[in-house]
Amino acid sequence: MKPVRAQGGVATRTANKLKRKQTILNTARDIIASGGYACFTLAELASQANVTVPTIHNLIGNKSEVLKQLVVDMVERTEKVLSSTAFSDPISAVESFTDNLMSLYQDDEAFYKAAFVIGEQESMFEHGHSGGIFKKSLKLAYQVCLDAKEHGFLAGNINSELLADRLFANQRIARYDWMHGYINLSEYRCQMICGMLLTFSADATDQYRPILIAKISHIFAQSAK
Amino acid sequence: MKPVRAQGGVATRTANKLKRKQTILNTARDIIASGGYACFTLAELASQANVTVPTIHNLIGNKSEVLKQLVVDMVERTEKVLSSTAFSDPISAVESFTDNLMSLYQDDEAFYKAAFVIGEQESMFEHGHSGGIFKKSLKLAYQVCLDAKEHGFLAGNINSELLADRLFANQRIARYDWMHGYINLSEYRCQMICGMLLTFSADATDQYRPILIAKISHIFAQSAK
DNA sequence: TTGTAAATTTTATGCAATATAAAATTTAAT
DNA sequence: ATTAAATTTTATATTGCATAAAATTTACAA
Numbered sequence: 001m002k003p004v005r006a007q008g009g010v011a012t013r014t015a016n017k018l019k020r021k022q023t024i025l026n027t028a029r030d031i032i033a034s035g036g037y038a039c040f041t042l043a044e045l046a047s048q049a050n051v052t053v054p055t056i057h058n059l060i061g062n063k064s065e066v067l068k069q070l071v072v073d074m075v076e077r078t079e080k081v082l083s084s085t086a087f088s089d090p091i092s093a094v095e096s097f098t099d100n101l102m103s104l105y106q107d108d109e110a111f112y113k114a115a116f117v118i119g120e121q122e123s124m125f126e127h128g129h130s131g132g133i134f135k136k137s138l139k140l141a142y143q144v145c146l147d148a149k150e151h152g153f154l155a156g157n158i159n160s161e162l163l164a165d166r167l168f169a170n171q172r173i174a175r176y177d178w179m180h181g182y183i184n185l186s187e188y189r190c191q192m193i194c195g196m197l198l199t200f201s202a203d204a205t206d207q208y209r210p211i212l213i214a215k216i217s218h219i220f221a222q223s224a225k
Numbered sequence: 226m227k228p229v230r231a232q233g234g235v236a237t238r239t240a241n242k243l244k245r246k247q248t249i250l251n252t253a254r255d256i257i258a259s260g261g262y263a264c265f266t267l268a269e270l271a272s273q274a275n276v277t278v279p280t281i282h283n284l285i286g287n288k289s290e291v292l293k294q295l296v297v298d299m300v301e302r303t304e305k306v307l308s309s310t311a312f313s314d315p316i317s318a319v320e321s322f323t324d325n326l327m328s329l330y331q332d333d334e335a336f337y338k339a340a341f342v343i344g345e346q347e348s349m350f351e352h353g354h355s356g357g358i359f360k361k362s363l364k365l366a367y368q369v370c371l372d373a374k375e376h377g378f379l380a381g382n383i384n385s386e387l388l389a390d391r392l393f394a395n396q397r398i399a400r401y402d403w404m405h406g407y408i409n410l411s412e413y414r415c416q417m418i419c420g421m422l423l424t425f426s427a428d429a430t431d432q433y434r435p436i437l438i439a440k441i442s443h444i445f446a447q448s449a450k
Numbered sequence: 451t452t453g454t455a456a457a458t459t460t461t462a463t464g465c466a467a468t469a470t471a472a473a474a475t476t477t478a479a480t
Numbered sequence: 481a482t483t484a485a486a487t488t489t490t491a492t493a494t495t496g497c498a499t500a501a502a503a504t505t506t507a508c509a510a
Contacts, residue, residue: 012507013457041496052460054499059458063497120405127407157438158423162445166423169416170391173398180345182352191394198383198391201427202438213382213427220387237478238486266467277489279470284487288468 021059024049025069032070033111037118042066067118074115075124075133077104082133082140087147090154091215094196102189109185116179134168141167148200158203166202170195190223246284249274250294257295258336262343267291292343299340300349300358302329307358307365312372315379316440319421327414334410341404359393366392373425383428391427395420415448 027049032040042063046053060066081100087093105112119125127134142164148154154163171192178188194216201212252274256265267288271278285291306325312318330337344350352359367389373379379388396417403413419441426437 016506017458042498043496053497054461055459057498127402157435158426159442159445162419162423162441165416166395166420169395169398169420173394173401176398176401177352191390194387195391195394198387198427199423201383202423203426206431210382216387217384220384241477242487267469268467278468279490280488282469 017059020051024051024056024059025066025073028066029070029073029108029111032114033108036110037114064122068122068124071115071119071122071124074112075119079133079136082136085140087144089151090144090148090200091197091212093144093147094193094200098189098192101192102185106185113179113181116175137171138164138168141165141171152205153208154200154203155205156203163199163203166199167196170199187223190219193219242284245276249276249281249284250291250298253291253295254298254336257339258333261335262339289347293347293349296340296344296347296349299337300344304358304361307361310365312369314376315369315373315425316422316437318369318372319418319425323414323417323421326417327410331410338404338406341400362396363389363393366390366396377430378433379425379428380430381428388424388428391424392421395424412448415444418444 024045028040028045031044031048042053042056045066046056049056056066060069078101081097081104084100085093085097125134126132129135142160145154145160145163145167149156149160174183174188174191174195177183177191178185183191197212197216197219201209201216204212249270253265253270256269256273267278267281270291271281274281281291285294303326306322306329309325310318310322350359351357354360367385370379370385370388370392374381374385399408399413399416399420402408402416403410408416422437422441422444426434426441429437
């Protein structure tokens with residue numbers, strides 16, 4: 001008869017495994033942050049993490065799995081920013097949301113850029129995917145539109161879903177230009193704010209529109225300096 | 226003394242070379258259009274074009290060169306659409322520009338999608354690049370803004386460069402969603418038109434804005450059907 | 451402590467794709 | 481038909497991802 005073994009062994013091993021896995025992922029993150037996505041090979045990762053390539057396969061999976069883990073981690077951090085945005089008026093909502101994002105990305109810019117590129121390449125941002133960050137962002141944008149209408153900032157002539165779509169789109173295209181290296185973080189900030197406020201302008205009340213446009217002009221002038 | 230040779234030989238060879246090169250590129254295009262970008266390997270291309278891999282290297286260059294040639298070809302076709310857009314009013318300018326693009330992409334949708342993805346991957350769309358399609362598109366958008374202001378459609382409260390930036394951005398994000406497979410061609414059309422017209426709305430005169438919004442609502446309602 | 455079974459890591463190897471040097475062949479003009 | 485240049489191919493190197501099987505380590509129990 002086989003000897004009965006306590007379950008402690010498995011638990012300990014599992015815990016250690018998780019630690020080693022995390023070490024490898026952190027190393028992966030460092031490689032991408034310093035050398036860029038192109039430098040990232042399994043051989044390089046294995047070497048820097050002091051393991052061999054099959055170990056990576058064993059602990060995490062194939063290259064795609066490793067990359068996906070990094071993106072999941074990035075998305076989780078980004079989602080925290082989404083949930084911490086409170087509404088008062090469109091201008092401060094947009095500004096505080098943007099600045100929260102910027103301070104997150106600033107810490108480890110190269111990594112966040114790469115993570116977005118990877119997520120795109122690995123098709124992790126499917127719009128339809130209901131639990132996805134895209135759906136959540138869109139929902140947030142929709143809520144901001146409703147609130148803005150409620151508080152008399154918007155005339156309500158334009159469908160809120162359409163408006164939310166466009167807010168979201170303007171946010172994304174700025175990020176897109178940043179993650180592909182066309183613009184830097186501060187230009188990202190300007191384009192995102194200008195794009196979103198301009199979208200609000202399209203449906204703003206006659207009282208609020210001049211305020212939006214003044215803000216937009218101010219931000220734009222800063223960036224062109 | 227070396228025998229003097231007429232130049233005819235070289236000319237004939239050069240002409241033939243160009244033809245063979247074009248055959249290979251056409252085959253490459255077919256492979257991508259039918260099987261997608263992932264199927265595209267030099268070995269597959271060589272096989273389908275009835276040559277060997279080194280011949281491709283000799284005639285065109287490495288894999289990246291082959292891909293770039295395809296993108297250059299695609300960009301040239303797209304640029305023709307840009308230059309054929311005449312101005313009358315913002316709505317018809319946007320609509321005719323969009324429909325010209327759509328009819329171009331419709332012919333060979335899979336290829337155009339892939340070509341944009343490749344161009345992005347090969348960093349061929351650098352915004353700064355003065356001769357690039359991006360600068361040209363932006364310039365066209367700027368001209369449309371000036372014309373619109375001139376003809377009394379826009380109030381002129383928003384800087385034309387900023388407005389052109391946003392028009393261009395809204396056009397790009399729609400294309401981006403299409404080329405990554407998030408939306409189909411007809412959604413691409415709706416998003417592009419809605420985005421651009423909404424941008425105009427932000428600075429439209431009080432007379433013109435309702436007309437824009439009516440058009441936007443109409444297009445949006447179509448897409449939601 | 452020390453033996454042991456399971457988990458884990460590594461060695462060794464395969465495969466696929468890009469790339470190139472050098473040999474063999476084809477080409478176009480004389 | 482001959483010839484020199486251009487072109488294609490054969491053969492081979494390199495790199496990166498992946499995995500089977502052998503060797504090693506690990507955590508627990510007696």
